[in-house]
Amino acid sequence: MDVILLGTGSPIPDPRRAGPATLVRAGGATILFDCGRGVVMRLAGAGVLPQTLSAIVITHMHSDHICDLNDVITSHWVMSPIPQPLAIYGPPGTEALVKATLAMLSPDIGYRLAHHADLNEGPEVVVTELAPGDTTQIGACELAAYRTEHAPVRPTLGYRVTCGTAIAAVAGDTVPCAGLDALCKGAGVYVQTVVRDDLVRRVPSRRFQDILDYHSTVEQAGTTAQKAGVKILLLTHYVPPMQAGDEDSWRALAAAHFDGKIVLGDDLTKVSLPE
Numbered sequence: 001m002d003v004i005l006l007g008t009g010s011p012i013p014d015p016r017r018a019g020p021a022t023l024v025r026a027g028g029a030t031i032l033f034d035c036g037r038g039v040v041m042r043l044a045g046a047g048v049l050p051q052t053l054s055a056i057v058i059t060h061m062h063s064d065h066i067c068d069l070n071d072v073i074t075s076h077w078v079m080s081p082i083p084q085p086l087a088i089y090g091p092p093g094t095e096a097l098v099k100a101t102l103a104m105l106s107p108d109i110g111y112r113l114a115h116h117a118d119l120n121e122g123p124e125v126v127v128t129e130l131a132p133g134d135t136t137q138i139g140a141c142e143l144a145a146y147r148t149e150h151a152p153v154r155p156t157l158g159y160r161v162t163c164g165t166a167i168a169a170v171a172g173d174t175v176p177c178a179g180l181d182a183l184c185k186g187a188g189v190y191v192q193t194v195v196r197d198d199l200v201r202r203v204p205s206r207r208f209q210d211i212l213d214y215h216s217t218v219e220q221a222g223t224t225a226q227k228a229g230v231k232i233l234l235l236t237h238y239v240p241p242m243q244a245g246d247e248d249s250w251r252a253l254a255a256a257h258f259d260g261k262i263v264l265g266d267d268l269t270k271v272s273l274p275e
């Protein structure tokens with residue numbers, strides 16, 4: 001199983017970091033978690049063309065996690081040599097999100113249908129809304145949904161992907177909670193979006209401080225990883241953007257609470273687990 005950080009950024013614009021998106025490849029399946037800014041470019045960087053995706057999985061509807069969903073839908077559609085459905089999983093509200101996205105794309109869909117004689121229908125998107133406790137099969141991978149806590153954003157889900165003996169916990173944006181502990185229990189890799197509260201607190205902006213309300217800090221990610229007995233903690237969604245050469249100071253904050261391996265870095269950072 002390969003877990004690749006496609007985008008390690010956040011809503012804060014950063015020329016080096018795409019928006020939140022993580023790729024899990026295992027057992028022949030290629031699963032995209034979230035569709036942040038620049039996701040199709042980073043998929044290309046990982047050697048993945050949109051039409052080869054097995055499924056898209058959405059953690060929650062914050063704009064930084066879904067703003068390029070339209071690009072994935074369009075690219076999957078026009079680059080597929082023969083019509084093939086695109087499977088999208090997510091919490092309740094995903095169906096409405098996809099419907100609205102297709103409505104936004106309707107002029108473009110019309111242009112392409114009018115232009116290409118071999119395109120006879122628009123994108124076929126098959127949405128499955130999931131609740132905590134639901135599981136589904138994507139190729140050889142089992143996908144299980146867990147409740148996370150990112151209030152006032154509701155609903156939010158974290159996902160556990162199991163393929164053979166490999167387990168990845170893709171947590172999304174969440175503070176520590178019982179659902180997150182269950183999601184991470186014994187995982188080979190735990191992917192957590194994080195903030196640095198020590199740095200955020202220095203910024204004299206009420207709106208920026210609000211970010212601290214509903215994300216895990218780097219220390220909390222380390223504590224969750226330790227409690228759950230995960231092997232590798234993979235940090236992403238760095239707020240504020242992690243600067244070059246700063247990796248060790250971020251790692252040290254998690255290492256104070258977690259004995260295992262801690263991985264962080266730029267877009268396309270990869271962790272591999274035996275299946």
Ligand SMILES: [Zn+2]
Pocket residue numbers: 060062150153173
């Ligand atoms: Zn969020």
Ligand SMILES: [Zn+2]
Pocket residue numbers: 010011020062064065173193237
């Ligand atoms: Zn976010």
